[in-house]
Amino acid sequence: MDGDRPIIRVKDLRKSFGSVEVLRGITIDVSAGSVLSIIGASGSGKSTFLRCLNYLERPTSGDIFVDGEAIGPSIAPDGRRKSGASPRDIARMRSKLGMVFQQFNLWPHMTVLGNVIEALIQVKHMRRKEAVDIGQHFLAKVNLLNKKDEYPAKLSGGQQQRVAIARALAMQPKVMLFDEATSSLDPELTGEVLEVMRGLAREGMTMLVVTHEMGFARDASDRIIFLHDGMVEEDGTAAQVFSAPSSERCQRFISSALG
Secondary structure, three states: OOOOOOOEEEEEEEEEEOOEEEEEEEEEEEOOOOEEEEEOOOOOOHHHHHHHHOOOOOOOEEEEEEOOEEOOOOEOOOOOEOOOOOHHHHHHHHOOEEEEOOOOOOOOOOOHHHHHHHHHHHOOOOOHHHHHHHHHHHHHHOOOHHHOOOOHHHOOHHHHHHHHHHHHHHOOOOEEEEEOOOOOOOHHHHHHHHHHHHHHHHOOOEEEEEOOOHHHHHHHOOEEEEEEOOEEEEEEOHHHHHHOOOOHHHHHHHHHHHO
8 A cells, every 4th residue: 555645534524314314524535554533412323434435334425435436426536426336345445444333233143253253254265165265364352262262142242242353353444434333232241342442543553432431532543533413523632632622622522531
């Protein structure tokens, strides 16, 4: 990849649901190896923004590029927008983005290892032995290799979310997207998931993290954006955003969240 090219580039991204405009023109670049935390009040557009990045929600307008390639309708050399990408193209481009949701979405009838390797076999068409080797590697990374033969119902919420992270990592994406990955966990289980995420950050994984965990955002982020009403109202380093935000609304949000 060209070292001067951002791994994610978003230009004037807009998304409406009926007459309600949820995203109102977001333009950002994300550098490879960086951690971007996305904060803001409920309804500010944070989750919709992530879901548009991997085309779980189809943007109303705007452009998204991952590693230099357009997600969705592409742009022709003359600047005109081509027709929409095929489902196969979207699936291929989406494979560059691993996503971890609020809910774990594990298959209850499959073991932990089975959950992790299913997409490797079905989507990447790997042989089972190769998929198992990769699956076990990433389960070890989230400290759950000893649970590989258990079923999700026997795991804690924190353990299930770590399996979901291992499943996403096993696809070896270029970018990881986390959508409030700890919001459905009890407080005592949140720390184990955040520690896995901090480990990924230390290893240089590019991450976009929608989070209400202000401690994580402050300590692990290279950059933070504050969304309000579908727009970026604050954008800066963690030190800038937490110590001297230019937006009074952002300052009030952080004070309330930390308080």
